[in-house]
Amino acid sequence: MTELTLAKALGSGLRRALSDDDKVVLLGEDIGTLGGVFRVTDGLQRDFGKDRVIDTPLAEAGIIGMAVGLAFRGYRPVCEIQFDGFIYPGFDQIVAQVAKLHYRTGGNVRMPLTIRVPYGGGIGAVEHHSESPEAYFAHTAGLRVVTCSTPQDAHSMLREAIASDDPVLFFEPKRRYWTKGEVDEDATGLPMGKARVVTEGTDVTLVTYGPLVATALDAAVAAADDGISIEVIDLRSLSPVDFDTVSASVQKTGRLVITHEASESGGLGAEIAATLTDRCFYYLEAAPVRITGFDVPYPAAKLEDHFLPDLDRILDGVDRALGRVNSLTGWSA
Amino acid sequence: MSTTVPVKAPMSGAKKQTPEFVQLLDPDGKRLSDELYDPWVSDVTGDQLASLYEDLIIVRRIDTEATALQRQGELGLWPPLLGQEAAQVGSARTLRPDDFVFSSYRENAVAYCRGVKLPDLVRVWRGTAASGWDPFEIGMATPAVIIGAQTLHATGYAVGCTFDGVDSVSVAYFGDGATSEGDVNEAMVFAASFNAPVIFFCQNNQWAISEPVGLQAQRPIADRAPGFGIPSIRVDGNDVLAVMAATRSALDRARTGGGPTFIEAVTYRRGPHTTSDDPSRYVDPVVAKEWEAKDPIARVEAFLRSEGVLTDELAASIQARADEVAAEFRAGCLALKNPEPLSVFDNVYATEHSGLARQRSQYTAYLEGFDK
Numbered sequence: 217m218t219e220l221t222l223a224k225a226l227g228s229g230l231r232r233a234l235s236d237d238d239k240v241v242l243l244g245e246d247i248g249t250l251g252g253v254f255r256v257t258d259g260l261q262r263d264f265g266k267d268r269v270i271d272t273p274l275a276e277a278g279i280i281g282m283a284v285g286l287a288f289r290g291y292r293p294v295c296e297i298q299f300d301g302f303i304y305p306g307f308d309q310i311v312a313q314v315a316k317l318h319y320r321t322g323g324n325v326r327m328p329l330t331i332r333v334p335y336g337g338g339i340g341a342v343e344h345h346s347e348s349p350e351a352y353f354a355h356t357a358g359l360r361v362v363t364c365s366t367p368q369d370a371h372s373m374l375r376e377a378i379a380s381d382d383p384v385l386f387f388e389p390k391r392r393y394w395t396k397g398e399v400d401e402d403a404t405g406l407p408m409g410k411a412r413v414v415t416e417g418t419d420v421t422l423v424t425y426g427p428l429v430a431t432a433l434d435a436a437v438a439a440a441d442d443g444i445s446i447e448v449i450d451l452r453s454l455s456p457v458d459f460d461t462v463s464a465s466v467q468k469t470g471r472l473v474i475t476h477e478a479s480e481s482g483g484l485g486a487e488i489a490a491t492l493t494d495r496c497f498y499y500l501e502a503a504p505v506r507i508t509g510f511d512v513p514y515p516a517a518k519l520e521d522h523f524l525p526d527l528d529r530i531l532d533g534v535d536r537a538l539g540r541v542n543s544l545t546g547w548s549a
Numbered sequence: 550m551s552t553t554v555p556v557k558a559p560m561s562g563a564k565k566q567t568p569e570f571v572q573l574l575d576p577d578g579k580r581l582s583d584e585l586y587d588p589w590v591s592d593v594t595g596d597q598l599a600s601l602y603e604d605l606i607i608v609r610r611i612d613t614e615a616t617a618l619q620r621q622g623e624l625g626l627w628p629p630l631l632g633q634e635a636a637q638v639g640s641a642r643t644l645r646p647d648d649f650v651f652s653s654y655r656e657n658a659v660a661y662c663r664g665v666k667l668p669d670l671v672r673v674w675r676g677t678a679a680s681g682w683d684p685f686e687i688g689m690a691t692p693a694v695i696i697g698a699q700t701l702h703a704t705g706y707a708v709g710c711t712f713d714g715v716d717s718v719s720v721a722y723f724g725d726g727a728t729s730e731g732d733v734n735e736a737m738v739f740a741a742s743f744n745a746p747v748i749f750f751c752q753n754n755q756w757a758i759s760e761p762v763g764l765q766a767q768r769p770i771a772d773r774a775p776g777f778g779i780p781s782i783r784v785d786g787n788d789v790l791a792v793m794a795a796t797r798s799a800l801d802r803a804r805t806g807g808g809p810t811f812i813e814a815v816t817y818r819r820g821p822h823t824t825s826d827d828p829s830r831y832v833d834p835v836v837a838k839e840w841e842a843k844d845p846i847a848r849v850e851a852f853l854r855s856e857g858v859l860t861d862e863l864a865a866s867i868q869a870r871a872d873e874v875a876a877e878f879r880a881g882c883l884a885l886k887n888p889e890p891l892s893v894f895d896n897v898y899a900t901e902h903s904g905l906a907r908q909r910s911q912y913t914a915y916l917e918g919f920d921k
Contacts, residue, residue, distance in 0.1 A: 275731075278735035281700075281704070288649070288690065288709075289706050289713070313695070321691055322683075409903065
């Protein structure tokens with residue numbers, strides 16, 4: 217066991233993947249000499265060479281499209297998209313090619329790509345550097361979409377994503393890059409498709425993923441002071457979603473709150489609310505509640521605290537699920 | 550020798566293209582000499598040229614048969630290649646089995662040269678499968694329908710070849726319309742930066758559905774590549790011999806560490822974009838007539854006859870062979886079976902996806918309800 221930041225845990229995951237399989241190659245902007253703008257790939261080009269850790273021209277469609285060609289040739293490319301909002305120039309290659317080639321070719325061509333995307337807000341950045349575009353990809357057949365919240369998960373899920381024969385969108389919660397935790401490189405933990413019950417509770421199921429897992433845990437601690445017992449679930453995988461784990465929890469608590477940074481409409485929260493309503497209709501004591509970013513473009517840094525779900529907004533959602541006084545009832549109710 | 554661009558200039562200020570290009574067989578079948586490119590085909594014998602002639606006849610015959618199948622309701626759609634036979638055959642016949650092709654959807658003659666099984670050409674167009682063949686069996690990816698996307702795949706594949714230390718080459722086929730796409734331009738940047746052994750083979754057939762090449766390019770398309778650091782060749786795409794020479798020179802450069810080459814094969818799409826298209830709305834019949842006179846097959850036939858290689862007897866036997874292929878192609882097409890309903894769920898993922906598995910089992914139960 218070593219204590220590592222989440223960013224370093226990702227780097228050690230990449231290092232192990234490069235060592236274990238010589239078909240693994242890394243592609244991205246500034247990932248070589250610089251080690252990536254977040255230093256996730258620090259030292260990897262020095263140790264594995266320029267043919268394994270490739271600084272590419274500045275073009276996201278080019279990065280993904282080149283990775284497709286390398287996959288045709290038997291390689292297992294890991295692409296870094298520098299920031300969430302920069303993925304759109306590569307969107308066509310991801311959605312029209314990466315996601316569909318295995319299906320299109322009747323299984324003859326595999327696309328074992330991993331596309332790493334630092335995502336989410338909370339770092340006071342400018343436009344295009346704080347977005348949460350995961351729903352576009354979870355909506356796309358042929359892709360797997362995962363996100364980590366701890367250094368251990370960052371390390372083991374990334375290695376599992378790279379080893380997967382399916383394409384994986386790997387979303388990294390950039391404001392948690394500096395979170396520290398113990399990492400066991402040989403741990404055989406949960407498979408990446410499985411959700412994790414972070415803390416058990418009996419009154420409300422609080423479902424989240426990525427950067428908001430830590431916030432949800434804070435909310436659970438704060439709610440405990442009020443005598444409310446929250447069960448926090450870290451989804452880890454957004455496609456597929458481990459509905460069995462969420463259903464089991466909701467059947468126990470009868471109440472469901474979902475929180476994510478991404479905008480509300482058409483988001484993962486809607487999918488989870490719909491599916492859980494379907495699966496747990498007779499267990500639910502209240503309608504599922506979504507606490508999310510608003511349906512606005514990601515705002516200026518000085519406004520992001522009003523966009524991002526925080527501890528208090530999550531607790532307000534918990535109150536809604538419990539039928540307690542909340543912002544919708546009016547505070548004097 | 551000059552080619553003609555569509556007379557209807559799309560916008561004011563569009564410059565007329567007055568290209569020079571490599572030509573070894575002129576439209577009358579006269580063999581021209583070219584100091585630079587003659588050596589690349591100096592080994593091509595009359596018999597070999599006759600074999601290329603047979604290819605040209607057969608791929609045109611397949612194309613005609615496919616259009617007939619579409620008109621008879623057996624195919625949903627077909628993209629005819631009439632006029633582009635030499636560009637495709639001349640390039641594809643120079644490749645080795647270990648080279649790899651990434652094409653668009655009109656490269657049916659390329660697929661034929663790569664050894665595709667005939668019915669595989671129409672699985673997509675008959676709607677029985679999402680693509681026609683196993684790419685690794687014939688060294689050719691199934692066509693990309695998103696215009697230009699495959700040029701990046703070819704570049705990545707080529708970079709992989711250099712990593713593997715082999716001298717295989719990848720070839721990206723695309724059209725004049727694709728050169729406006731970002732992907733194609735990014736592919737050229739990447740190919741140049743990584744010195745990738747890739748050939749960008751652009752069939753400038755003058756049309757992107759109804760849009761003339763003048764809307765995509767104000768200069769000859771081949772002029773763009775040097776700006777990316779990629780040498781380019783402009784070749785008469787209706788001259789099978791010249792196309793072969795140009796492709797061989799590009800292959801040689803790629804195999805010996807010289808990196809990418811851009812080939813613009815100047816040709817003309819004499820048919821519709823697809824069987825759903827109506828070119829009478831946008832094609833000037835006078836220009837179309839001019840291109841008929843530059844037919845890629847007629848000139849080879851004239852040359853072979855002047856050389857005494859092609860006799861009436863041989864021509865008749867080649868035509869008979871083409872008719873046999875067409876009959877086999879038609880029979881294979883009609884024998885294609887409709888896919889099983891539940892195969893709609895197959896191969897979305899290489900390993901099971903629990904969400905999709907649930908949909909599959911629910912739809913299975915739904916379908917079973919009809920049997921009760």
